Amino acid sequence: MNQKKELVAGTPSLKVKLPLPLSFCQGCHHGSAVRVIWESLEELGIEDNTIFIGGVTCGSINAFITDVDALAPVAHGRAPDTASGMRRLVDEDTIIITYQGDGDAIAIGTESLVQAAGRSERITVFMVNNANYGTTGGQMAPTTIVGQKTTTTPLGRGKNQEGFPLSAAEIVAGIKGTAYSARGSLTSPANYTKTKKYVKKALQKQIDKVGFSFVEILSACPPNWGMPPTECLKWIDTELAKEFPLGEFKDVDSPG
Ligand code: SF4
Numbered sequence: 001m002n003q004k005k006e007l008v009a010g011t012p013s014l015k016v017k018l019p020l021p022l023s024f025c026q027g028c029h030h031g032s033a034v035r036v037i038w039e040s041l042e043e044l045g046i047e048d049n050t051i052f053i054g055g056v057t058c059g060s061i062n063a064f065i066t067d068v069d070a071l072a073p074v075a076h077g078r079a080p081d082t083a084s085g086m087r088r089l090v091d092e093d094t095i096i097i098t099y100q101g102d103g104d105a106i107a108i109g110t111e112s113l114v115q116a117a118g119r120s121e122r123i124t125v126f127m128v129n130n131a132n133y134g135t136t137g138g139q140m141a142p143t144t145i146v147g148q149k150t151t152t153t154p155l156g157r158g159k160n161q162e163g164f165p166l167s168a169a170e171i172v173a174g175i176k177g178t179a180y181s182a183r184g185s186l187t188s189p190a191n192y193t194k195t196k197k198y199v200k201k202a203l204q205k206q207i208d209k210v211g212f213s214f215v216e217i218l219s220a221c222p223p224n225w226g227m228p229p230t231e232c233l234k235w236i237d238t239e240l241a242k243e244f245p246l247g248e249f250k251d252v253d254s255p256g
Contacts, residue, residue: 023061027229029219030059032186033128040199050095051086055079057101058135059128077109080116083123095206102129102143106168120177120211120255124202127168130221131240138224142166145243165243169216173249176256179211182248185218185241187233211255218244
């Protein structure tokens with residue numbers, strides 16, 4: 001077996017193209033999130049056979065700086081629709097993934113996400129949840145937790161005024177067509193390793209032609225949270241993961 005592929009944090013050969021047009025803020029988790037996916041694609045041997053569809057999110061830049069076939073950004077929230085259309089056009093062994101932010105996937109894109117799961121589309125959706133609209137300046141998102149301050153909830157999200165956050169992994173898990181749904185984080189090597197297991201399981205469901213799979217990844221957004229990166233890690237562990245617990249919510253071999 002290839003020694004490199006057994007490493008927890010080996011260097012994916014799907015290297016970024018130089019020069020780096022990276023625009024991520026310091027401490028942002030988009031780089032780690034895409035790395036955990038890239039490593040998984042390689043370890044499963046599907047890196048040359050995967051199409052990346054990026055939603056409207058800071059992380060969509062990953063589509064342009066790495067060596068995968070990519071389409072990004074697609075219309076806001078419509079990455080699962082684009083992926084569903086693509087599914088009907090490409091070889092059945094082609095792997096199709098979407099990479100979306102929480103504002104993209106579970107706000108404007110809720111209908112697309114839910115209906116793709118309902119149809120048990122053989123695609124895999126990765127949703128990065130940083131509890132705000134990071135790309136457009138830190139507005140409240142459906143994933144903003146009660147009490148969290150954002151540019152549109154400067155006093156903190158109030159449950160009576162703005163309501164409660166939406167838990168995408170649990171919502172998707174409740175849909176019959178879903179084969180797999182999980183939520184991970186990247187705050188420690190242990191959490192990174194667990195998240196990688198979730199990512200690989202989700203991809204394996206697609207490889208095995210089982211059905212729709214989904215992984216939510218809790219992620220830091222230091223400038224919009226108004227915290228240094230190290231504090232962000234603690235806040236994810238102590239506050240965000242309390243509202244959005246880590247783990248697997250559905251794992252079946254035959255959806256229904
Ligand atoms: S705004 Fe937030 S999500 Fe966007 S690059 Fe900066 S830290 Fe990352």
